[in-house]
Amino acid sequence: MTVPFPAPHLDPWSAAAMIACVVLCSTTGEVLTAAAMKSIGDLDDIRAHSGLKGAIRAVLTCPLFFAGVSFLALAFFSLLFALNHLNLSLVAPASASLTLVTNAIAGKIFLKENVDRRRWSAAVLVCIGVYLLAH
Amino acid sequence: MVLGLVAVCAPLGDTCLSRGMTGLPGISLAHPFTLIAAVFTPWIGLGIALLIGFFASYLTALSWADLTYVLPATAFGNVIVALLSRFWLHEPISLERWSGIVLITLGVGFVANGPSLTERPAATVDTEIAVAVEQEATR
Numbered sequence: 001m002t003v004p005f006p007a008p009h010l011d012p013w014s015a016a017a018m019i020a021c022v023v024l025c026s027t028t029g030e031v032l033t034a035a036a037m038k039s040i041g042d043l044d045d046i047r048a049h050s051g052l053k054g055a056i057r058a059v060l061t062c063p064l065f066f067a068g069v070s071f072l073a074l075a076f077f078s079l080l081f082a083l084n085h086l087n088l089s090l091v092a093p094a095s096a097s098l099t100l101v102t103n104a105i106a107g108k109i110f111l112k113e114n115v116d117r118r119r120w121s122a123a124v125l126v127c128i129g130v131y132l133l134a135h
Numbered sequence: 136m137v138l139g140l141v142a143v144c145a146p147l148g149d150t151c152l153s154r155g156m157t158g159l160p161g162i163s164l165a166h167p168f169t170l171i172a173a174v175f176t177p178w179i180g181l182g183i184a185l186l187i188g189f190f191a192s193y194l195t196a197l198s199w200a201d202l203t204y205v206l207p208a209t210a211f212g213n214v215i216v217a218l219l220s221r222f223w224l225h226e227p228i229s230l231e232r233w234s235g236i237v238l239i240t241l242g243v244g245f246v247a248n249g250p251s252l253t254e255r256p257a258a259t260v261d262t263e264i265a266v267a268v269e270q271e272a273t274r
Contacts, residue, residue: 041198112253
């Protein structure tokens with residue numbers, strides 16, 4: 001049986017709050033994880049020198065990685081909760097796309113990544129796409 | 136290859152999670168631990184296995200590319216989600232939602248054509264190496 005959006009017992013603000021929770025936890029987790037992987041270095045190189053066990057050890061001995069995974073776990077349970085009340089075709093694209101925009105901002109501020117005009121334009125296109133998805 | 140695995144495993148995993156969660160009775164904030172029990176149902180278990188595959192590929196990609204490159208480049212999964220939810224879960228998708236998915240895909244294609252990694256100025260790298268060598272020498 002399919003669930004129409006918004007679900008009959010759910011107001012749009014609750015739906016927005018559920019998606020916002022997924023996005024915030026996900027962005028924090030992804031920025032922390034990205035910082036961890038940058039501090040570790042290229043996993044392909046590590047695997048070439050120390051094997052798969054060496055690569056796994058390099059990841060599992062990084063504290064930043066665990067901080068990131070904790071937030072990603074929070075995002076996962078928020079996603080499960082949201083999927084219990086909303087359609088997958090709304091929750092998955094909306095949370096993934098909004099995460100893209102918040103990550104562009106967080107990537108520029110915290111990871112010092114080069115978020116150029118091309119990436120900002122993509123963020124605007126994604127925002128319009130999300131608006132259309134929610135209507 | 137790695138980015139392709141990220142794009143395929145994530146939507147398949149999400150679809151399995153949705154299939155599992157919509158089959159369960161409504162979960163309220165008053166009983167959050169029922170979410171833990173949901174993890175051990177077959178569809179949710181399969182979804183989690185696929186998402187583990189996604190995460191391993193995602194970590195590998197993050198080790199050699201920017202976060203702001205990896206995420207958009209793999210967002211083609213949104214289109215796969217839409218197709219799966221339409222044809223497998225039989226969820227209704229309006230024309231507006233299809234337009235939204237097309238715009239998101241355009242944005243993704245736009246950003247994916249750029250460089251994958253932020254270039255650090257060589258002078259900065261040389262300075263960092265020089266500082267590291269100096270610190271090593273003073274130990």
